[in-house]
Amino acid sequence: MAQYVINQMDTFHGDVSFIGIPYEAFERTGHWSLWGVVRMFEAARLIGLYNGLFYYKSMEGKGIGLVVITQAVRLSPDLHRDYSLFKTLKQRYVLDIVEVGRRSFSFVTRLTNEETGQFLGEILLKYVLIDRSTRKSIPLPEAFLEKYSKHTKKEIKFRKLSIPSCPDMGKNVFKLKVLPLHSDTDRNNHVNQSGYFRFCIDCATDAALAGNYRHFTSDMCWYPVLEMNVYHANESLVNEELVVNTWQDNEDFRLIFFIIKRKDTVLFKASFLFYPEMSKRKRNSRM
Template sequence: MATHVQEYDVVIDLQKHQVESHFPGISYDDFDRGGSISPWKICRMFEAGRAIPSIVGNYLDGNTLTTDKHALFVLGGEYYFDPCLWDVARKFNYFPYKVTLETINLGQTSVTLRQVLINKLDNKELATFYLKMVLVDRISRRPTTLPSWYQEKFKDVKGRVGDQAKFLLNSQLVVPEGAFQVERQVMPSDTDHNGHTNQGSYVRFCLDAAQVANKAGVLEYVQGDICLYPVLKISISYKGESDSGDRLMTHLWQDDLSPQMLHFATYREAKLILVATITFKSRPHTLSRL
């Protein structure tokens, strides 16, 4: 079944390898139980900022690269959230926004991108996402070399210095003894068109696990619901895949030096599939005078 895409305003600059996707606003479902825009919904906004240009304009040649044998997967990335994000939905009666997307580096098997979520009413940058996408062989599930025509097309961004995706790739991760554990089952609605758990769902799993740990009295500094503490940064790296019906075990623990940083390691059976760190504001959010 073909995907129907609303006529969003999408502006693509092929020479600069940049694109802007414009969205009319957010919905009730985008808010969390604390009244702020949910971080995992922002992850979905960034996903839409990649998917829409690919569908309507074949940006990054995603439609060309995606075949029966190959697909582009997100390997990991870092989200940065500006403090003003937690007031924007209260400050404005409606919230039209745009997501910019820029190719900033090219490797042998991967492409590094930068996305920015911008409030169109005051042009403030609300969140930024640096990510790396990798071309994967569908059979072996291993990275494969980008075709020569693709490397030629994006040769001007190859080896660029500057902003890079600095996501966690720590293969020496050791889960501390006594780390809190939360188990959950992946539901069909947690998965995407690639047939595995959606990246936004993993962020939701981590945030849910954090609140379970909080209610169990594990977190030192949190008073009340953890969703009242704004998220400042999410670093995430995907080590494997999971699908509907899989049971996942998430281990989480506070950073020894900065307790507002929570570390997560998620396993499917004995296989590590996710490493993440979420940094929260050390105090709950108070509504700014507007």
């Protein structure tokens, strides 16, 4: 884990700072990768959960894990444009539990530049508990439901991007086959949620280079992602061939859709809203 400082932590609220961005979080353009960004948000959440947030540490057992089922993401284009290799950033993540149900709980994580207060991103995420042996979701313990039953839902301001069904036929849908490897998995022995974002950007780049998109014709890593709505429908294991499908909205060229399947089973659905201008090359990143 990168160096971090816990500024505040209780059952409903967390505040964590990181010093610097891990080298592996950057992609080939020298900018902070989308999958690296969501992975850092994940790190902040886990630090919170293992240090008192939601009393999760006392709930987790050897056979129990956490799985992401939905994500709504809002990112500043500055996150991609301004923070490249060799530029320091003191990240501050503020976490708040916003909703607790019988089988799931949700919270918002907000990222800012701690030194300037600049807003960089925010993720609303829903988790479920799973039994690692059956791979099925399980209810939250009754004691936790009683403790959190009176917790009021905070106001959540996220635009809802629709995720349409994948068109059945037509040249407008681009497909990419991917094979998840052991290095793509996490403690739940399935593909980590950040891996799907990498698969999507790889597929989008191939689609852009092949001429399947309007406006976007080069490496999609150069374009900041502004918003995403994501639904994780099923899990993917090692050596299971997946097909990533992507196509562009007919009216808004910035809006690109993804559906990832294993044969006929849908695993992942998402809408990505891209910034229309490429981030500039950074001299100090040598890229």
